[in-house]
Amino acid sequence: MPAAPPPSLPNEITRWIAAQGWALHPHQREMLARSQDPALLLIAPTGGGKTLAGFLPTLAELGPAPPPGLHTLYISPLKALAADIKRNLRRPIEEAGLAIRVEDRTGDTSQTQRKRQRADPPHILLTTPESLALMLSYEDAARTFAGVQRVIVDEIHALAESKRGDQLMLGLARLQSLVPGLRRVGLSATVEDPPAIARFLARHPDPCDILLADPGPAPDITMLQTDEAPPWSGGGGRYAIPAILQAVKAHKTTLIFHNTRAQAELFFHALWLANEDALPIGIHHGSLSREQRQRVEAAMAEGALRAIVCTGSLDLGIDWGDVDLVIQVGAPKNVKRLVQRIGRANHRYNAPSKALLVPANRFEVVECHAALKTMADGKLDGEPRAEGPRDVLCQHILAVAAAGPFDADALFAEVTSAGAYRDLTRPAFDDCLEFCATGGYALRAYDRWQRLLHRPDGMWQLRDPRAARQIRMNIGTIIDTETLKVRLKNRRGGTPLGEVEEGFAATLTPGDTFLIGGQIVRYEGLNELTVEVTRRADKQPKIATFMGTKFATSTQLSHTILEMFRQPDWPELPSATCEWLHLQRKVSKLPEADRMLMETFGHEDRQYLVCYGFAGRNAQQTLGLLLSQRMELAGLAPIGFVATDYATMLWGLEEVRDPAALVRPDGLRDSFEQWLSGNAVMKRTFRAAAIIAGLIDRNTPGRRKTGRQATFSSDILYDTLLKYDPDHVLMQITREEARRGLVDFGRIEELLARTTGRVDHRRLDRISPLAAPLLLERGTVPVAGAAEDRLLAQAAEALMQEAGLPA
Known part of the structure; x- marks a missing residue:
């Protein structure tokens, strides 16, 4: 036909x-x-x-x-x-x-x-x-x-x-x-x-x-030139605000992207204080109330705003024709994300998008240039897709049951027609079906998890039709940190301002102040899971620790940085950054892709070990935990560690004389599994999988379970299954998710595989230039209030002088 x-x-x-x-x-x-x-x-x-x-x-x-x-x-x-x-x-x-x-x-x-x-x-x-x-x-x-x-x-x-x-x-x-x-x-x-x-x-x-389609012209993307150099660590781009305001004034509408909601809030507040010309500026992120987001979107569609400080909530596809500049504050961490964000500017066919990169600190200068080079080479980064997650499959089976009786054979054929599940085995599917029906071996005695009935005709259906409502109320795969709504306190119920993490709200006492929606507000109390606040503009605020992705630098970008380090010189980088890298090469060496650089040195009354892995923040943090464990077994008295995207710094009381022994892959996976089984990371991962799979309800009719209640319930379930049913399908899912997600163990294995037996140990008589910012990340300088930036700058200057950089 x-x-x-x-x-x-x-x-x-x-x-x-x-x-x-x-x-x-x-x-x-x-x-x-x-x-x-x-x-x-x-x-x-x-x-x-x-x-x-x-x-x-x-x-x-x-x-x-x-x-x-x-x-x-x-x-x-x-x-x-x-x-x-x-x-x-x-x-x-x-x-x-x-x-x-x-x-x-x-x-x-x-x-x-x-x-x-x-x-x-x-x-x-x-x-x-x-x-x-x-x-x-x-x-x-x-x-x-x-x-x-x-x-x-x-x-x-x-x-x-x-x-x-x-x-x-x-x-x-x-x-x-x-x-x-x-x-x-x-x-x-x-x-x-x-x-x-x-x-x-x-x-x-x-x-x-x-x-x-025809890809069109290459984007016009450069580094923002600023009078002041970026700070040595931390940051958030506040040093660049004068230059950013000048760029905003020179364009119709500017999107100013940040990688986290907390960074966006802090930057917006600082930008507003410096906005002496009273330019109309808004803020947009996922923790703000729907009303506030819609007001910003409407104002933007009308061309009423000159700039919008935002996060990933405006990453994709939105077509506001007046946007003619995108500013990315902080290293993009991922070239594909950078390309997507740049595309918000000059949303017209065959018109180049215009964008500026603003590194938040000195190392991000290198990372931003690596991102520009990777883009110019036409490379996009991304991780290979994993097999379809089974917690999502469990939720899907329950949702299908809510719609009516189903045949297991037909559902299996249907599920395996979805690309990510095409290799799903029938036993793995049946394990998920059994979990949905009874809760699994260790839980089948409890009525609350007896949800599906296998009828004589071979069809499956809900045991109690009323369970359909509960299933629908818990559909979804986004597991946010539990949040509480924030409202202005008044007699009529209060204007909604947004949400803050429950853990952050638990630290507040009446009178404390924090930032939300660009406003400083004063905490007055908690009323039925709502944070009540009043407006205050006369204090330095606490920081609202909004949830929001803390992106890890992609593998592609990390490799580009390591390739840059092989160059004899870096004419494309600012002179201060070049001087920094040359000094690192002189007093120690620059990291290489196929070798592990490990530095040891004493500082004040502690002994330090720095491991440069360029494996991303999650993997470097996991590496810190594993190395701490091995140092403890070796009697090296570790005290703590800090991790960034490119390195892990550990400190303790004893000098590490043979750091190569700490990164031998022998038994590393066993050590990892042993550490993981009793760790809070595992319980947090289990909680997320249990919520998605339908073992734990996020929402119930008439009330909402708090994060503390859900965590308490999931901890009990985790301990029960670990003891009585360690091969339960949810425990299998949890191990898979923990290895792949929060701890990124795959990138650690990749790192150790390409560097095994090739460790460059440098015993230094002082801190190295690349390690100095890690001490600032560690937060050893106890400062707060209006003088914070000045005191941190003084601490950074002292550390850099110790590392050998001239004042």
């Missing part, structure tokens, strides 16, 4: 495009021509109209007067992106006079609207992986999705890197069972391994073609 001819655009849309003075780009015409492909991945530059390219076949198929029912699902990794797409998509539809309904459904959508959307879905629904999973868990899912023909996954590279992507692909596998003819489209601007993303998107074993 010949393939159906590609649909043509409605005349109304064709006239509208012509009225804008536009013409379709080649990749947009190609997407329209290949609208019947079962799966297609489009890689197009930011500003290249890839979102419109994804929707053109939908507009063509729906026409000016579409029949009722859901036709296209659009999946976004961000709520803000879904809202932005709704704004941008409604404009041509409304101005062309098409009767196409476009709605979004996210965590911000009201319960009333969600219920209506299930009964009377729009033609185009914009949603997130979590909301799709929730919709599929209802009994009427088959009716809701009966007419859906296309699914568009935007910024697919971002979803492919997390469990949210695995949850989405299991959801699409379920959806494909309900509507077998479903076509899949993936959109991305930054993909380091297109075939891997294509396999992730496609229904296994179906193929997925890749459409590469």
Whole structure:
């Protein structure tokens, strides 16, 4: 049977495009021509109209007067992106006079609207992986999705890197069972391994073609020139605020990206204090209240803001045409993330994006130049995809049961059609099914985990239909640190300002002040899991320790830095940085990719060991724990350690005379497993897996479990399973997750494999130039208040003089 001819655009849309003075780009015409492909991945530059390219076949198929029912699902990794797409998509539809309904459904959508959307879905629904999973868990899912023909996954590279992507692909596998003819489209601007993303998107074993658009001009990206040099450690970019303000004044709208929410808050506060011209500046991150985020997004869409201090909440796809400059404060840690953020500027086809990098400290000068070099070479970094995580599979099985009875054989076939789960064995699937049904061997005696019933006809169903509500309330794979809402205290319930971590709130006493939303507020008390505050502007604040990714430098970027160290000189680096590196080479040596540099020296009344691994912060921290353990066994009396992305510094009472013995790989994995089994990291990992898999509920009807309650419950369960059922499926998942995630043991093994037997030990008579900033990271200078920056600078100057750098 010949393939159906590609649909043509409605005349109304064709006239509208012509009225804008536009013409379709080649990749947009190609997407329209290949609208019947079962799966297609489009890689197009930011500003290249890839979102419109994804929707053109939908507009063509729906026409000016579409029949009722859901036709296209659009999946976004961000709520803000879904809202932005709704704004941008409604404009041509409304101005062309098409009767196409476009709605979004996210965590911000009201319960009333969600219920209506299930009964009377729009033609185009914009949603997130979590909301799709929730919709599929209802009994009427088959009716809701009966007419859906296309699914568009935007910024697919971002979803492919997390469990949210695995949850989405299991959801699409379920959806494909309900509507077998479903076509899949993936959109991305930054993909380091297109075939891997294509396999992730496609229904296994179906193929997925890749459409590469013209990449357009290279971005215009440079280092920001500042009068003041970066600090030796820590930072946050505050030294560069005068230069950043000048750059903001010279552009229409500037996005100022930070890697964590706490850094964004501190920088915004400092920027606002220095903003003598009263430029309109906003802040945007995931801990702020929905109302505050929406106000900033609306102001930005109207062009009312000159700058927005932000985090990953604005990383992806959002199209605000007036943004003509991106500033990245702090080393990007990952080239792919940098490319994505740069793409927010000059969001137009064939217009180069303009960006400035601002290193937060002296070492980040090197890291930022490495990122620029890697970008210029056209290399993107990324880790290979792991097999589909089984805690997400357990949650999916429960969600399927909430929708109605299911056949295990059919569900296994469905699950293994999702790319990440294509190699899942039937015994591994059955272990997950058994866990969902009974809780597993050690827990089967408890009624609360007896959730599924195996019927005589072979079908599985919920033992108690009322459990469906509980399952739906706990759908999702994002495990944030438990947070408490922050509100201004008044008689009417208070204005919501955002959230802070529960652990941070527990440290507050009435009268303490902290930063949130760029404001200094005073803690007044806790009222029913709400932090009540009043505004204060007369004190130095405490720092709100917002959760937020603390990115590790990628393997690709680390290797580029080590390659730079092989150069005889660095004319591209500032003179102060070059002098620093030359002195390191003179008094010790610079680290090499295939050798381990270990320095030992005395300082004040302690003995220090520094191990340069360039394995990323998580791995270097784990290395510190393992080396501490080995030092303890060797009687070297370790006291503590600190880790950065590139090194681990340990200190103790005894000199380490043979550091090479500490990094021998023999027995390292056994030591690691022994350490891990009784460590808090393992319990924290177990808690996250138990929540995702459905062993522990985050939410229950009428109340919310606090982080302390959830931790207490998970600790008891962990200890029970460790003692009575150490091979329980959740214990297996926990070991896999801990090795891969929080502790990054794989990068330690890679480090030791490439350096085994090749250790360069330098016994120094003083601290080395590269090690000096680590002492500042250690926080040995007890300073606080308004004089903090000056005192830290004085401490840094003294350490650098000791290391041999002139004042």
